[in-house]
Structure formats: structure tokens, C-alpha cells
Amino acid sequence: MGTAGHDRFEAVMRKCVSLGREAAASGNYGLGAMVVREGAVLGASGSGLVEGTDPTAHPEIVAIRTAAERAGSRYLPGAYLVTTLEPCPMCTAAAIWAKMGGIVYGAAQPDALRWAAEHPDPTFTWRQITMRAKDVVRAGRPLIELHEGVCREDCLALFPLTGFRSRKPGPDGRQAEGGGRPAAVARAR
Numbered sequence: 001m002g003t004a005g006h007d008r009f010e011a012v013m014r015k016c017v018s019l020g021r022e023a024a025a026s027g028n029y030g031l032g033a034m035v036v037r038e039g040a041v042l043g044a045s046g047s048g049l050v051e052g053t054d055p056t057a058h059p060e061i062v063a064i065r066t067a068a069e070r071a072g073s074r075y076l077p078g079a080y081l082v083t084t085l086e087p088c089p090m091c092t093a094a095a096i097w098a099k100m101g102g103i104v105y106g107a108a109q110p111d112a113l114r115w116a117a118e119h120p121d122p123t124f125t126w127r128q129i130t131m132r133a134k135d136v137v138r139a140g141r142p143l144i145e146l147h148e149g150v151c152r153e154d155c156l157a158l159f160p161l162t163g164f165r166s167r168k169p170g171p172d173g174r175q176a177e178g179g180g181r182p183a184a185v186a187r188a189r
């Protein structure tokens with residue numbers, strides 16, 4: 001893991017940030033992920049978790065699934081998972097199962113934990129399984145590359161966009177609580 005080679009992923013990460021912005025604007029988590037190989041985009045997804053029924057539909061999983069379908073193989077050697085937030089253990093493991101070349105991320109898990117602590121929200125909880133991607137990578141084979149902090153500031157700037165639309169002040173000027181959704185239908189990441 002390190003900062004070497006960041007330049008080659010910055011353009012892709014900026015596209016991931018755009019996907020995250022679109023996801024946030026449609027009431028989802030501001031997260032985006034892509035799978036790329038030799039300049040070709042094999043898969044891309046913003047977070048679509050909130051309206052769905054699939055608890056595994058993190059943008060990284062959706063992008064990897066699309067990429068594998070497109071490649072016609074469950075293995076994606078030489079492909080990189082690029083994602084705005086450090087992937088959870090499930091998504092990191094999926095990249096290892098797919099024998100990908102590596103994972104590139106912007107914001108880190110501690111950033112999300114800090115955000116969650118400072119901005120309690122029953123809908124957008126930013127829950128984390130507190131295991132770093134590097135620890136999952138270290139435990140698996142093949143040993144895939146890990147690049148962190150690519151366009152980190154742009155990725156961090158997605159956090160406050162999440163829930164923004166539903167938190168706009170109502171006609172009486174008050175902010176809707178819990179993203180304007182009843183607690184009973186509040187969903188977590």
C-alpha cells in the first residue's frame with residue numbers, strides 16, 4: 001500500500017466521485033465504484049442500496065458482478081476496483097475471490113467512522129465492520145495491491161451530500177428528522 005502510482009487512478013476516481021454524487025442526489029449513500037482494466041471500464045455503480053432489498057448491493061459488489069459478466073469469467077486478473085470509500089470486508093473479499101489486480105480507494109474507514117459519530121442519522125448510518133481492507137487483503141490469496149487516499153478530499157466531500165436532499169428544511173423551516181423518513185423504514189448501509 002502506498003501513494004506510488006496514484007496518478008493513473010485519479011481520472012477513474014473522479015468518475016467514481018461523480019457516481020457517488022448522483023447516488024446521493026437520488027437519496028442514496030454518496031458512494032461510487034468502478035472496475036477498470038487497461039483503460040477499459042468493465043463495471044460501474046453508485047450506491048443503490050437504500051431503495052433495494054439486497055443487503056450485499058454495495059457499489060463495489062455491483063461493479064464487480066457487472067465486470068465479471070462482461071468479461072465472461074469470475075476471475076478478473078489485472079483489473080482494479082476503484083471506490084470512493086475503503087471497501088468493507090465483503091467487498092474486499094470479492095476482489096480477492098475475483099483475483100483482481102488490486103483495490104484503489106479515496107476516503108478511509110476511520111473517516112466514515114468519524115463521520116458517523118459526528119452526524120448521527122437513523123437512515124444513513126455509515127455502519128462499518130471495523131476491519132481494514134489491508135487486514136482482509138493480508139489474510140487472503142492472491143495478495144492484491146492496495147492504494148489508499150486517491151482523490152481523498154473529493155471522496156470525503158461526498159459524505160455531507162448523503163441525505164442532503166431529504167434533509168432540506170421543510171415549509172416551516174425545520175429540518176426533517178432522520179432524513180425525512182419514518183424510523184420504521186430507515187435503512188442502514
Ligand SMILES: [Zn+2]
Nearest residue numbers: 058087088091
Ligand atoms: Zn462493501
